[in-house]
Amino acid sequence: MNYPIDLKRRKLLTYAGASLASAAAFPHLSFAKNIKVKRTASADFHADIEIELKQQVTHVQILKGKKTRVWKVFGKVLKGPNESVVNMTDTYLAPTIHLHKEQKVRIYLRNNLPATSILHWHGLHVPADMDGNPMYAINSGETFVYEFEILNRAGTYWYHSHAHGVTAKQVYSGLAGFFIVSDKEEQALKLPDGKYDIPLVIQDRSFDHDNQLHYSNHMMQRMQGFLGNHIMVNGQPDSVLPVETRAYRLRLLNGSNSRIYKLAWDNGMPMTVIGTDGGLLEQPEQLPYIMLGPAERREIWVDFSRQGLGTNLSLRSTTFNVSTHGMMGRGMMGGGGGMMGRGMMGGRRRGMMSGNSIPLGGDYPVLKVKVNKKSSVRHKLPNRLTTIKPLLIKNADNPAKPRNIELSMRHMSALLNGRSYKMNDVREDEIIPVNSLQLMAFDNGYSRRHGMMSMPHPMHLHGEQFQIVKREISSSHSDYETVSSGFVDQGWHDTTLVMPGEKVTFLKPFNDFKGMFMYHCHNLEHEDMGMMRDFLIK
Numbered sequence: 050m051n052y053p054i055d056l057k058r059r060k061l062l063t064y065a066g067a068s069l070a071s072a073a074a075f076p077h078l079s080f081a082k083n084i085k086v087k088r089t090a091s092a093d094f095h096a097d098i099e100i101e102l103k104q105q106v107t108h109v110q111i112l113k114g115k116k117t118r119v120w121k122v123f124g125k126v127l128k129g130p131n132e133s134v135v136n137m138t139d140t141y142l143a144p145t146i147h148l149h150k151e152q153k154v155r156i157y158l159r160n161n162l163p164a165t166s167i168l169h170w171h172g173l174h175v176p177a178d179m180d181g182n183p184m185y186a187i188n189s190g191e192t193f194v195y196e197f198e199i200l201n202r203a204g205t206y207w208y209h210s211h212a213h214g215v216t217a218k219q220v221y222s223g224l225a226g227f228f229i230v231s232d233k234e235e236q237a238l239k240l241p242d243g244k245y246d247i248p249l250v251i252q253d254r255s256f257d258h259d260n261q262l263h264y265s266n267h268m269m270q271r272m273q274g275f276l277g278n279h280i281m282v283n284g285q286p287d288s289v290l291p292v293e294t295r296a297y298r299l300r301l302l303n304g305s306n307s308r309i310y311k312l313a314w315d316n317g318m319p320m321t322v323i324g325t326d327g328g329l330l331e332q333p334e335q336l337p338y339i340m341l342g343p344a345e346r347r348e349i350w351v352d353f354s355r356q357g358l359g360t361n362l363s364l365r366s367t368t369f370n371v372s373t374h375g376m377m378g379r380g381m382m383g384g385g386g387g388m389m390g391r392g393m394m395g396g397r398r399r400g401m402m403s404g405n406s407i408p409l410g411g412d413y414p415v416l417k418v419k420v421n422k423k424s425s426v427r428h429k430l431p432n433r434l435t436t437i438k439p440l441l442i443k444n445a446d447n448p449a450k451p452r453n454i455e456l457s458m459r460h461m462s463a464l465l466n467g468r469s470y471k472m473n474d475v476r477e478d479e480i481i482p483v484n485s486l487q488l489m490a491f492d493n494g495y496s497r498r499h500g501m502m503s504m505p506h507p508m509h510l511h512g513e514q515f516q517i518v519k520r521e522i523s524s525s526h527s528d529y530e531t532v533s534s535g536f537v538d539q540g541w542h543d544t545t546l547v548m549p550g551e552k553v554t555f556l557k558p559f560n561d562f563k564g565m566f567m568y569h570c571h572n573l574e575h576e577d578m579g580m581m582r583d584f585l586i587k
């Protein structure tokens with residue numbers, strides 16, 4: 050039998066226990082032996098901004114009482130405007146980085162954690178050796194020097210750990226933050242800015258009786274993904290956002306390991322979406338709710354001038370059905386069987402439960418909003434926000450033959466085209482010519498005849514943003530109706546949710562940079578289980 054994941058290492062991770070403190074006991078694996086890790090600044094790179102990001106273990110006041118031990122990134126501007134880095138207090142969250150298009154940035158990542166680590170700039174178009182591929186991970190005490198120019202358009206990007214096999218745990222412990230890019234075109238729109246432009250990262254966490262973060266990765270949590278018992282917004286539980294009677298721009302990021310949100314206002318207001326992963330949409334789009342898979346971003350416009358002073362409302366995640374289609378099928382049970390808890394056997398159910406965690410697909414508040422201040426400022430949402438040049442299938446290298454990426458789960462592993470992640474293991478069909486446009490598709494059981502275990506997978510590609518061409522769903526998946534009105538497929542994306550039985554076709558450019566660029570599931574438990582591969586651009 051083929052065991053594509055390193056079972057020995059898996060065991061180690063499992064036995065290392067659930068406490069974060071045990072992370073220190075992880076073996077220091079050096080993947081950097083044959084890789085050129087950049088440790089010093091280049092004389093010929095003239096940085097406009099220099100930033101130091103220091104990763105270390107610290108204790109922060111998240112809950113009342115005892116402080117919580119977290120892995121935190123502390124940021125400092127070494128050169129350039131101080132407001133380029135905003136540190137976050139009383140939370141595990143990494144600082145928010147604000148940069149402008151065309152700025153050249155040098156970032157010194159200093160790893161003072163008791164583990165190997167590396168940061169990836171999620172959604173940014175940067176050279177392969179600056180992208181935070183796990184092969185560039187640095188050991189405790191080491192420094193990695195990033196140097197790149199901001200080529201992306203204005204948008205809500207983010208950054209997070211991408212360490213081999215332990216990304217889930219490292220992101221959970223705190224290694225993730227916003228990376229916000231502005232540009233002239235966006236500034237000319239005069240959207241709400243300053244304190245009326247609010248990045249909000251939604252995550253779930255579990256705390257033990259001692260206020261410490263609890264991360265469990267027993268088998269069921271690995272297959273399904275970690276689900277916590279607290280919803281955190283900007284690293285705080287029970288978040289309340291005080292607002293004025295005026296318009297706001299809210300930048301929503303799902304920074305959770307695996308939780309999918311179906312976000313809606315509880316007073317029936319539609320969600321007015323103005324941007325996706327890769328920046329503003331051409332026109333605002335109104336939806337009854339938005340689906341937000343791990344790593345996805347949606348910018349929304351909301352005008353509280355219609356609410357009276359003193360109004361309370363909330364952003365909720367509302368119910369949807371989670372297909373566990375074929376959980377008992379052949380694919381799952383071949384390896385050992387019986388590993389999925391009783392509650393999972395129903396075939397499909399509303400609200401997947403795991404311990405005392407908040408069920409996936411349940412109904413729960415995410416953010417409470419209190420309208421507590423009057424404002425006379427009136428903003429009109431522009432009808433047109435930008436112009437997005439559509440990518441055309443006829444310009445793709447392979448207009449008639451999309452590169453299919455089949456998503457599957459079996460034998461306690463999660464696979465892409467039947468393969469698991471291995472460093473430096475590029476196959477023929479994973480080689481892509483530089484400066485080409487590729488027609489691609491993520492197929493999550495749409496074309497398969499036999500039902501295997503099917504779960505939603507938030508699929509992410511490194512490098513340039515892509516455009517979604519179409520979604521197709523196989524007729525047997527009735528659960529789809531509970532989510533289908535929440536997709537925003539216009540605009541630019543770097544991550545897309547692919548539901549059970551669904552196939553998502555997209556056009557992805559591979560311009561400018563040669564080298565290894567990853568594609569993977571952003572359910573971080575799936576990623577660590579091996580649902581990740583590299584493309585070699587050459």
Ligand SMILES: [Cu+2]
Nearest residue numbers: 506570572575
């Ligand atoms: Cu997945």
